[in-house]
Amino acid sequence: MNVASEASIELAIIGGTGLYKLAELQDVETHQPVTHYGALSGPVRVGTLDGHRVAFLARHGEGHSLPPHKINYRANLAALKALGAQRVLALNTVGGITERFGPRVLACPDQLIDYTWGRISTICEEPGTEVLHVDFGEPYTRSLRTAVIAAATKAGVAMVTDGCYGATQGPRLETRAEIARMRRDGCDLVGMTGMPEAGLAREMGLDYACLAIVANWAAGAGPDPDEVITLQDVLDNVAAASAGLPALLRAL
Ligand code: HPA
Numbered sequence: 358m359n360v361a362s363e364a365s366i367e368l369a370i371i372g373g374t375g376l377y378k379l380a381e382l383q384d385v386e387t388h389q390p391v392t393h394y395g396a397l398s399g400p401v402r403v404g405t406l407d408g409h410r411v412a413f414l415a416r417h418g419e420g421h422s423l424p425p426h427k428i429n430y431r432a433n434l435a436a437l438k439a440l441g442a443q444r445v446l447a448l449n450t451v452g453g454i455t456e457r458f459g460p461r462v463l464a465c466p467d468q469l470i471d472y473t474w475g476r477i478s479t480i481c482e483e484p485g486t487e488v489l490h491v492d493f494g495e496p497y498t499r500s501l502r503t504a505v506i507a508a509a510t511k512a513g514v515a516m517v518t519d520g521c522y523g524a525t526q527g528p529r530l531e532t533r534a535e536i537a538r539m540r541r542d543g544c545d546l547v548g549m550t551g552m553p554e555a556g557l558a559r560e561m562g563l564d565y566a567c568l569a570i571v572a573n574w575a576a577g578a579g580p581d582p583d584e585v586i587t588l589q590d591v592l593d594n595v596a597a598a599s600a601g602l603p604a605l606l607r608a609l
Pocket residue numbers: 450451452453525530531547548549572573574575576586591
């Protein structure tokens with residue numbers, strides 16, 4: 358990869374569904390490197406936020422053209438690392454399963470369960486690469502989670518400061534029985550992109566935390582068990598819940 362980076366990036370942000378750009382970034386440069394792992398989801402926008410160098414990448418592409426299982430998670434993280442990022446904040450649009458995680462809630466989960474399949478989930482894939490067995494008992498970086506939670510407090514943004522994220526394969530939403538099983542398993546939130554991203558970040562030695570934005574009750578989890586989840590509801594709730602994000606990111 359051939360990436361010039363004069364100053365390192367203090368924070369890299371990966372945006373999920375409904376979060377395709379960071380309008381507050383100033384003096385934006387665009388990088389779109391081809392990595393050892395292939396092409397990333399789209400351009401990395403690097404700019405300044407209150408004088409701090411920040412990178413932003415839309416996980417699904419800026420036009421949301423990539424479904425969760427087609428995202429090149431390895432390339433995305435490798436590119437951010439090559440640009441000089443050490444801390445990665447993942448913004449993930451999710452469904453809420455348990456009572457505290459209704460639509461428009463922001464949460465910083467501390468655990469995850471991986472239900473995805475068939476995705477390249479390691480950097481130890483190619484023959485000859487060193488086999489890593491990274492510790493993943495605590496899947497998100499504690500110091501970055503602490504900083505995110507402190508930033509939310511400083512910015513006056515309400516946030517649930519724990520929770521278990523269940524990563525499903527998608528792109529379809531889940532059945533009610535699948536969500537009931539996830540609830541029994543201990544999941545509070547459900548999304549499609551939390552893995553393998555978090556595991557790859559650990560393998561690459563990056564600090565990584567998730568800021569989950571609840572867009573809807575997961576199937577059968579809300580007060581109306583027959584509710585049909587629409588994309589418009591998801592986008593409306595993400596837009597409403599994201600109102601406090603710029604202040605939170607500035608505080609971070
Ligand atoms: N399930 C999975 N992923 C999601 C959901 C959901 O209900 N809502 C937003 N992303």
